[in-house]
Amino acid sequence: MSASSTTQAVAFQRPSGPRAVKNVLASVYVIAATVLAIVPLAWVLWSVISKGFRLLLTSSWWLQSQRGITPRREGGGAYHAIVGTLEMALICAVIAVPLGVLCAIFLIEYARGTKLARAVSFTVDILSGIPSIVAALFIYALFITIFGFGRSAVAVSLALVLLMLPVVLRSTEEMLKLVPDSLREASYALGVAKSKTIIKVVIPTAIGGIMTGVVLGLARVMGETAPLLILVSYAVGINFSPTADTMGALPTMINAGRDQAPQLPGYERVWAAACTLILLVMMLNLIARGLARASRLKEK
Amino acid sequence: MSDTEAKVGSSGEVGDGLARSTGDQPAGPAPSADGHGPSLVDDPTLSPVTDDVAVSHHTHTPVPVVKGHTAHPDATTTAERSPARPAVSGIKLAKIRHTQDRIFRGLAGGSGLAIVLLVVFVGIFLLALALPSLLANQDNFLTSRNWTVAGNELRFGIAGLLWTTVLSSVLALVMSVPVAVGVALCLTQYLHRRASGPVSFVVDLLAAVPSIIFGLWGLTVLGPFLSPAAEWLIDNVGWIPLFSRSVDPKGSVFVAAVVLAIMILPIVTAISRDVFAQTPRDHIEAALALGATRWEVIRTAVLPYGRSGVISASMLGLGRALGETIAVMIILTQPAPNSPFTPSIFAGGETFASKIANNAAEFDSPSKTGAFIASGLVLFVVTFVVNAVARIIAERGHATS
Numbered sequence: 173m174s175a176s177s178t179t180q181a182v183a184f185q186r187p188s189g190p191r192a193v194k195n196v197l198a199s200v201y202v203i204a205a206t207v208l209a210i211v212p213l214a215w216v217l218w219s220v221i222s223k224g225f226r227l228l229l230t231s232s233w234w235l236q237s238q239r240g241i242t243p244r245r246e247g248g249g250a251y252h253a254i255v256g257t258l259e260m261a262l263i264c265a266v267i268a269v270p271l272g273v274l275c276a277i278f279l280i281e282y283a284r285g286t287k288l289a290r291a292v293s294f295t296v297d298i299l300s301g302i303p304s305i306v307a308a309l310f311i312y313a314l315f316i317t318i319f320g321f322g323r324s325a326v327a328v329s330l331a332l333v334l335l336m337l338p339v340v341l342r343s344t345e346e347m348l349k350l351v352p353d354s355l356r357e358a359s360y361a362l363g364v365a366k367s368k369t370i371i372k373v374v375i376p377t378a379i380g381g382i383m384t385g386v387v388l389g390l391a392r393v394m395g396e397t398a399p400l401l402i403l404v405s406y407a408v409g410i411n412f413s414p415t416a417d418t419m420g421a422l423p424t425m426i427n428a429g430r431d432q433a434p435q436l437p438g439y440e441r442v443w444a445a446a447c448t449l450i451l452l453v454m455m456l457n458l459i460a461r462g463l464a465r466a467s468r469l470k471e472k
Numbered sequence: 473m474s475d476t477e478a479k480v481g482s483s484g485e486v487g488d489g490l491a492r493s494t495g496d497q498p499a500g501p502a503p504s505a506d507g508h509g510p511s512l513v514d515d516p517t518l519s520p521v522t523d524d525v526a527v528s529h530h531t532h533t534p535v536p537v538v539k540g541h542t543a544h545p546d547a548t549t550t551a552e553r554s555p556a557r558p559a560v561s562g563i564k565l566a567k568i569r570h571t572q573d574r575i576f577r578g579l580a581g582g583s584g585l586a587i588v589l590l591v592v593f594v595g596i597f598l599l600a601l602a603l604p605s606l607l608a609n610q611d612n613f614l615t616s617r618n619w620t621v622a623g624n625e626l627r628f629g630i631a632g633l634l635w636t637t638v639l640s641s642v643l644a645l646v647m648s649v650p651v652a653v654g655v656a657l658c659l660t661q662y663l664h665r666r667a668s669g670p671v672s673f674v675v676d677l678l679a680a681v682p683s684i685i686f687g688l689w690g691l692t693v694l695g696p697f698l699s700p701a702a703e704w705l706i707d708n709v710g711w712i713p714l715f716s717r718s719v720d721p722k723g724s725v726f727v728a729a730v731v732l733a734i735m736i737l738p739i740v741t742a743i744s745r746d747v748f749a750q751t752p753r754d755h756i757e758a759a760l761a762l763g764a765t766r767w768e769v770i771r772t773a774v775l776p777y778g779r780s781g782v783i784s785a786s787m788l789g790l791g792r793a794l795g796e797t798i799a800v801m802i803i804l805t806q807p808a809p810n811s812p813f814t815p816s817i818f819a820g821g822e823t824f825a826s827k828i829a830n831n832a833a834e835f836d837s838p839s840k841t842g843a844f845i846a847s848g849l850v851l852f853v854v855t856f857v858v859n860a861v862a863r864i865i866a867e868r869g870h871a872t873s
Contacts, residue, residue: 187765198767202662205654206671209741212734213678219693220685271583278580292584294863295591301788301859302594302852303795305825309848313597317841334594337587367576395682397798398825402832423684423798430688430802446685457680461673 220450224443228451233444237420238408243429243438250445252410252420256325257452260421261394263329263414264336269386271333272340273375279341280348281370300338307334308399316403323404325419331399336389343385347378380467384460391456395449397423422449598849605842613846617813619827621843628843630850632813636821637851640725640800641793643817644732649786652737656744660751661770672745679738687802690731691723695803698727702818718819723805726817731799736789743788747781748774780869787862791855794824801826824851 233249241248283289311331359369407418429442616629659668755773805820835841
């Protein structure tokens, strides 16, 4: 209090001329940048929905394939492509999720802070930077050239595993780091073995965050196109077999029809496929956000 | 807390006496060790005693009840008490069966190893398949712009691909980073916490849009929209080779770069945002105490602290842009074979990734495939280096700050 009486004489001034101007300019700049960043998303969504949403309201879009439909004909649907996209993503998840979660457990629960963990972590960084086309080429080299299998949806799923792994792994890792040590210690104090502690205590505590990672990973792999181009041929008919050499998928459905003239019915189907894909991916992202919110570990 | 403990307790499979005994207890106020002891001794399911740790349960002193640790006061205090108070009738802990533990550890370690091997294999297998074609190549792989891979004579080089790839990615980075830094500053330093959450979610959603949709949108919507700007640049600064007039301004590197800039924006923003948010509160308050304006706080405290993070984020964005396939493939007009080289950003072209994807249907002979895999290998090496540099910068920044 006594200090304030000595500073009474000092009058606080607003920043003078150039400083105030710079400050205002900076504010304008960051707000403009934020608006500029939001514009593309709104624009893309508007383009896709305005051009493609009409077909999504028809039942044939969800129930029929493109078999026998030429670009000049109306009708047909994206059932084959939706099935293919979901199937490949599912096969990919079945492989990528256990591998990613186990590796995250290794990094956090067993090897935390060791040189080995740093090396594995570095590789995961590299893996997350691998372009999808390189992942596809690798599976092509390994599976098709060396092992002699044909192109198939399974090969695509394997390439997608490389892309989904880092997403699952990183989010699991982050969640495991947040699990309080007191829980682990309480479990150890009861004499529970380490593996049991991880399975029954650590994983259930972190499950929300892990699921978030899984859903985000699914959203990422569903939109990938490059592996589809290289590892499987696009099929216009319905095919459930993941080992057949053709399989429909939403990204390749868009790719196959992208050169059509705007007057043709096929043009609208391309945008409708894009609309379906974007809705699918956005939905997964919203689910992931909901999961993350519902299960946020309280940080102490 | 009590939830998880109940879970632990009820897992009867654990081959350990203590956990087993506590699992049978109802949750609630801790029973004294006195009342609980005998049941432990009489428990016939206990395995033969092997350990030397003894727990005395026949003590008549009241056991301190630790709140939150209702079920096992003994377990937590054994270590302190046992030397002073020798066991009356020693209950020895059963031996833990380590098999399950070992299997689980093996699985976890194995998957860690599998991921390392996977990345190593990517390099090895690509190299193994590219090598024969590289050896049979008649042209210089690094400097030639030819791409003749059909037939017996292989003549291919990556000079053209490298130019288009680097040009489009660097251009995207130049456009994206200033915006991303602005957004990150707005999110961390300007907006209220309640507003910044939804805004950053929207920016993150941009990363969720599949690249093929960006490609489709870029070609049909953004390309025509940008063409007046492209025309203006050509007319006014066309004397610079980079902006000179070329054949087809529609599917140009320029449009591809703008789309790439949009695609890497959320990545650069997210990482910059996280770094800016970690600026020490003290630095900001010190600047404020000296009378700094909001911008001066950013310039003197936030930006210096976040510099390495922003650089690292930019490198990650660059890595993503270099490897982007389908959007670039859709947008870029493929140049006619043997067309002369042009440095202009308003020309079409092919990047590594778009070249491979464009020709994916033609992987019929090993030598042809090998040529494409060779260019994929270069892409792998380039992105590897870029990502590794990003990681090293990030770690250094972390260490010094």
